[in-house]
Amino acid sequence: MARPSTLAEAPPSAGAASKPAGVLDFFDRTFKYWAVLPTVIVLTLLTIQPALQLIQMSVSDVQFSGGQLQWTFVGLDNFKYLATDVVFPVALRNTLIFVVCVVVIETFLGLVLAFAVSRVGRFSPIYRAVFVTPILIPAVAIGTMWRLMYDYNFGIINQILALFGIAGPTWTGDPNLALISVMIVDIWHWTSFLFLILLAGVESLPHELSEAARVDGANEWQVYRHVLLPMMRPTIIVALMLRTILAFKVFDEIFLLTGGGPGTASQVISMHIYTVFFEQFRLGYGALLALLMALIISVFVIFYQWVNAMARKTM
Template identity: 40%
Template structure:
């Protein structure tokens, strides 16, 4: 039997089969080319133009765009830009703080939802409600709730004898307040992914663990979490990339203030491009941010492959 299979594999292909294979490959390329062209037009070409602009200084004369090559000047200026440094540090604090809170709360909500027998659909609808609200409405809601004079948060704290606090106007609590708002907004995203992951886990493993006498805590630590590691890594990667792009919540709640306490990198880019009209310098800043986010994404996907290989 093995000799017959080896003879079949070693036998040369017929000419008609070669032409059929070439025709199939050509047909695949022809059907794939529109999607490839669209991807190049919508992603690769803009990024290439952004990279090219980062080495230029753009001015306007008589209504015409004038591009002047400046080399690495814009990249060198990044090291002395205090706003860029504050934006990077605040974005890192915001991203990891918000994503950590969303992951923990989302996983706990998903775990509890799997234990609910009655009213599961109702609980799911309530849990995902914040993600359905537009960003502008979320900014208005939380700006009213965190208001110093008549906000619901200070009113609730006043009931237990705590003095009111300017949550969005204080440098010590402004970034923390924005992180809380983002956790409230995006926890449903993590909840949905974790819920799908938990409901797809093999139940025979849990039944075997219960037969061995494992309690609820042991089942969570030694069975649920190891099986959920691939889903956790993917969710973390998605949310980390999205957290690095936060803009609307900062713009609506604090506008980067007070001072630079909530100056995130997206808001800094907005100022460079649209307020100061520094397209070349803003492009250099954008390329640097894209590189940092891509590096984090590569690390997360590498961790995903390692966990997938060991699980």
């Protein structure tokens, strides 16, 4: 006998027969809405309400006066600051360069490591533990550690270079190197995140297809290129999307290593928002910048979802 697919299709129980059928029927039909209601309420309180407040702040002038925050509606006035803000375009450019570089490199390294570790066999747990370590260290500790390592006079990197007769550069003080120095730290820190996600994907792949390809005469490169990578595509896209969102919000590494300098050489959007919000106390304009950043990230998320949808169609 076929089982009912929903509660509404289930036959009424003996107990329920004594209750008004209409009320029960109503609850049965609308149960799915009641079930998600708590989540909707929590989401509204924790996400939508602050987002609405951010939007409200972005069209307001917010000042402390008379012991209180005074909100004055200014419409699109905060955009005039955007038009004359010479730091924002540089910060946006640096952020895009940073995001593209670190996401591509970290994904590539994460994928290589994931494939490699999946084939290691009995030493796999050791490798996993080693590769996961950077993500477990607090960002503040990482920033401090690398700041010391990059130090021109006392840092270990320049000391090692000196052993080979190479005069080390000023890693965080050279405008051509400052952003690259931060990227190196970010790649060291976050590759393990990509590695974890991609390793989970690699380990869930069915072995039969790659075995079949090998039996059919495919070499290892062909197995990876034509069998494993296409099957990994959805996982890679999700990993790319998550990492892109996080990379856009890079702050602690920049704050601790370069402060956005020298000049604006390593300035990024989140660092600029911090300065506007917490050092210049321009809450309205800061909110506008935060909103713009959220919009830019949303564009990337939509792009990844579109790529994912396209990939599914072709599979």
